[in-house]
């Protein structure tokens with residue numbers, strides 16, 4: 001079995017709603033896994049191999065940015081208040097509890113309805129008249145609080161589509177009708193802002209049809225045939241529309257003047273259609289409006305997004321929302337209420353797309369900007385933002401990514417520090433949000449963001465409408481089928497089955513289909529188009545089950561997912577809590593079953609060691625990062641990702657982590673620049689190279705550093721940029737301008753990390769020791785998280801005394817307690833010792849392995865990885881997976897295997913094994 005992680009590199013497929021526009025064609029298929037040490041892609045995947053998910057999804061590097069002057073402005077004007085917002089009422093609907101399985105009685109207002117018809121979607125009632133705005137009260141089966149006033153925005157003509165901003169991440173763009181939403185310009189700025197405002201995804205297509213027909217009506221009106229009855233009706237509708245806009249403007253103004261509970265609830269009703277705030281929301285909004293940086297910890301699906309949405313509307317300046325995944329940003333953008341103009345800026349966009357977003361920002365048509373953390377690395381972007389735009393609020397979603405002690409650390413999030421945000425962006429306040437942070441993670445986030453303890457808003461980490469059950473899996477797929485065919489799972493309409501390996505998802509979905517359960521698999525190895533399709537089918541309840549890897553779910557707000565089944569153990573309790581958090585978002589009782597077994601635990605535990613590096617490797621890495629040349633300070637250097645990854649046997653994410661540490665540690669050794677291609681191959685078309693060099697200094701610099709083969713000039717971009725005293729991005733921009741003129745064409749390759757050296761370390765050895773210690777602590781933390789997850793499952797099945805509400809396989813009570821303890825800092829990682837500390841045959845096996853592979857060079861870590869079945873950049877599965885020692889010692893502690901390998905290597909090589917590297 002190959003161990004490699006499944007990632008969601010562009011993340012564009014993850015969203016609760018179907019994409020507004022599907023790309024024409026999926027991205028090119030990923031190249032196969034390297035078979036030798038020849039130049040190869042380290043991010044390659046084979047969909048047939050089993051791929052566990054040990055690392056977080058990635059964000060593509062930022063490559064280009066463009067300076068734009070910025071003009072601070074609001075998307076609409078605030079007028080004087082003239083009237084009060086309408087009021088609403090509510091009612092509840094109780095359904096019957098499905099029989100059997102869970103004995104525990106749980107106090108919920110809603111119990112999941114038995115499955116009647118899989119194909120039935122819960123289409124929302126359509127409110128047509130603009131005049132019926134807040135008077136129309138409808139029952140919505142999915143909402144906590146049962147009955148909801150149809151939000152004003154829904155009643156407004158055309159409400160019902162996603163936010164206006166283009167989601168053209170795959171090179172295609174959507175044309176938006178550029179008609180004034182309100183022609184006197186009070187709201188919007190020539191755009192119409194639509195979305196499904198009640199948070200549900202159903203009824204989308206019928207609503208879009210309605211929107212289209214309304215556009216048509218408007219167009220007809222504009223064409224001037226408007227003396228008839230129809231036009232009079234239209235006019236009447238428009239008047240109603242304008243009145244509603246006035247009501248909204250007044251409500252916003254009132255809340256801005258006085259952020260009282262009453263004013264905020266009124267706005268909540270108007271914007272979101274909800275009667276009341278959920279726990280923590282009001283407090284968070286009030287804090288933010290008062291300019292207090294706040295840490296908000298609410299369970300998954302508790303409504304964290306609403307806190308910044310409403311605040312953004314009331315605050316005068318723009319709100320920046322930083323998210324770890326492009327997919328998450330797309331989803332959040334879609335979920336923005338229609339009145340809040342939003343946009344997205346990420347590395348997955350093309351040059352044109354990002355410059356268009358920046359243009360909109362400059363024009364003041366954007367109120368909320370979703371931005372990838374890498375954008376904060378980009379000085380040009382910072383200069384656009386800080387050039388005159390007032391940033392009222394910076395929201396850091398999934399804020400646990402800031403901390404290396406979280407389950408999902410992202411090096412790029414390290415840059416999001418209060419000092420940087422305040423200094424560079426002059427932000428009013430910071431709102432950090434997460435559902436999963438242990439006390440250690442929490443401390444790290446709050447200290448990085450300078451959030452005082454008094455501004456922590458924290459609720460329980462779990463919603464109480466989730467029934468948690470666990471069992472030991474014996475006959476893997478059969479056990480799953482039995483579970484799914486028995487109550488209550490048999491009655492649940494929408495189910496997610498989480499697996500660790502891509503091939504497992506395909507296998508299981510086939511098996512379920514063979515057994516009359518409509519299922520589809522979902523993982524990052526399938527095309528973006530297919531993933532979008534699966535999501536669409538699931539979102540519209542056309543398929544009942546999605547069998548997915550971790551690539552599915554983040555940002556998923558399908559409200560009626562009634563069950564989540566873990567076919568394998570998640571990597572941590574945080575991951576478990578995130579994934580079960582996809583269930584029961586409608587507030588109804590939902591079921592989460594966890595299967596576990598020792599074998600899978602051993603394999604997954606081994607994977608936690610896939611990112612570690614040794615001190616001599618760090619040392620070697622540092623000596624390449626900082627050239628011996630003393631004059632290197634101030635120079636721009638680059639490290640081409642793939643060869644560097646293989647050379648140091650370091651995953652690309654680990655390289656980035658170490659570079660980020662060198663930038664943000666106690667001493668700032670370097671400054672990271674946007675990742676860029678390092679090599680350029682240039683062709684001249686109009687003016688001969690030498691003549692053009694006389695006119696254009698960039699070409700002169702390029703010719704000095706180029707290798708000319710058959711009229712093609714190949715050069716290293718950072719080297720030429722250094723000669724010219726510009727950044728690689730600036731040089732690339734100059735080339736782009738020449739290309740537009742038809743002078744040249746070029747091809748870029750060799751994606752590289754770029755950085756400017758600020759200070760060469762005086763003592764490489766102590767710096768390597770320091771970095772290695774830190775990485776080893778991070779690794780240890782991951783292993784403990786895995787252990788804590790296994791121990792929770794093990795405790796429930798084997799040790800729970802079933803005295804406090806647990807029964808049969810239902811362990812809601814004890815798991816809830818374990819999870820809460822875990823987040824409160826109680827470490828349960830040690831109580832169950834499944835991992836062995838010795839083996840009689842280990843040394844002998846290592847010896848045989850070394851002898852039979854005497855042609856290869858090993859380090860102790862490399863040997864231990866093979867014995868644990870962990871692929872690495874220099875020791876890929878395609879080569880080393882063939883040895884029969886592959887994964888043989890997963891049950892023995894990795895460090896024990898490494899120590900044994902160290903001893904054997906000493907004997908075998910007869911000298912210091914570090915020379916083996």
Ligand SMILES: Nc1ncnc2c1ncn2[C@@H]1O[C@H](COP(=O)(O)OP(=O)(O)OP(=O)(O)O)[C@@H](O)[C@H]1O
Pocket residue numbers: 143144145198199200274275276277278281298299300301302303304305306434435555557559581585
């Ligand atoms: N006050 C409220 N009343 C009723 N429903 C609400 C309220 N606030 C939010 N919701 C709904 O709850 C659902 C979940 O909200 P949201 O996606 O913001 O959760 P979240 O806390 O960000 O979850 P996650 O951490 O999983 O991303 C949404 O459909 C939202 O419309």
